[in-house]
Amino acid sequence: MMSTHIEAKPGEIAETVLMPGDPLRAKFIAETYFENPVRYNTVRNAFGYTGTYHGQRVSVQASGMGIPSISIYATELMRDYGVQNLIRVGTAGAVSQDVHVRDIVIGQAASTDSGIIQSTFGAGIYYAPIADYNLLSAAVSTAQEKQLKFHVGNVFAEDRFYNDEIDNEKLADYGIMAVEMEMAALYMLAAKYKRHALGILTISDHILTGEATTAQERQTGFGQMIELALDSVLQTL
Ligand SMILES: O=P(O)(O)O[C@H]1O[C@H](CO)[C@@H](O)[C@H]1O
Numbered sequence: 001m002m003s004t005h006i007e008a009k010p011g012e013i014a015e016t017v018l019m020p021g022d023p024l025r026a027k028f029i030a031e032t033y034f035e036n037p038v039r040y041n042t043v044r045n046a047f048g049y050t051g052t053y054h055g056q057r058v059s060v061q062a063s064g065m066g067i068p069s070i071s072i073y074a075t076e077l078m079r080d081y082g083v084q085n086l087i088r089v090g091t092a093g094a095v096s097q098d099v100h101v102r103d104i105v106i107g108q109a110a111s112t113d114s115g116i117i118q119s120t121f122g123a124g125i126y127y128a129p130i131a132d133y134n135l136l137s138a139a140v141s142t143a144q145e146k147q148l149k150f151h152v153g154n155v156f157a158e159d160r161f162y163n164d165e166i167d168n169e170k171l172a173d174y175g176i177m178a179v180e181m182e183m184a185a186l187y188m189l190a191a192k193y194k195r196h197a198l199g200i201l202t203i204s205d206h207i208l209t210g211e212a213t214t215a216q217e218r219q220t221g222f223g224q225m226i227e228l229a230l231d232s233v234l235q236t237l
């Protein structure tokens, strides 16, 4: 069986999948961290690979950018390929003065301005998408052991990368640490399919100060986040 956007055959995708937005980050993760990576997807250049990490089977699947795109890949991974654990490894913009470029943010919850909550539950319901507790807890203890500079808290998954109307200082006042574009959908869909999801982000730019990393660093430079994801998640299996 192949799904609409993933051409893997049954059994070619591991139960645990890392999900970066960027297909070239997926390629880099597979080629740098996996033993014996095999590419199972090139449809739309949304690369997917399976290999092993310290002997344990793991995959990486590019999600593309934004909630509509990650919703397609996460749904097909869970519904059509039986994936159990989905770990977003993404970049994000900091909106808190306490969070700095290259810090790691582990998403405990994901707020959003997307219509996905309203269109799923109907008017008047404000569902709160949250991380899987076991994955969150494993990531936090592994980040502590590795002595990483990390934060745990609420992330804002916004529909617009270029958003002149958003009040980032108000988001920060209410505890939002960083903005990105996928986490709320990933957490909500994992709840729907009764699977496990976590988002780990590296701050690529600071929205309030303007500090930023390069495109090359966003593609290949965030190894601490990838190793945190692999070391913590695989320890829960
Ligand atoms: O680096 P990735 O994982 O793509 O994540 C962030 O980067 C993209 C925007 O540049 C959005 O997908 C956002 O969520």
Ligand SMILES: O=c1cc[nH]c(=O)[nH]1
Pocket: 091, 092, 093, 094, 161, 179, 180, 181, 204, 205, 207
């Ligand atoms: O979605 C994103 C990702 C990185 N930086 C941002 O400002 N937004």
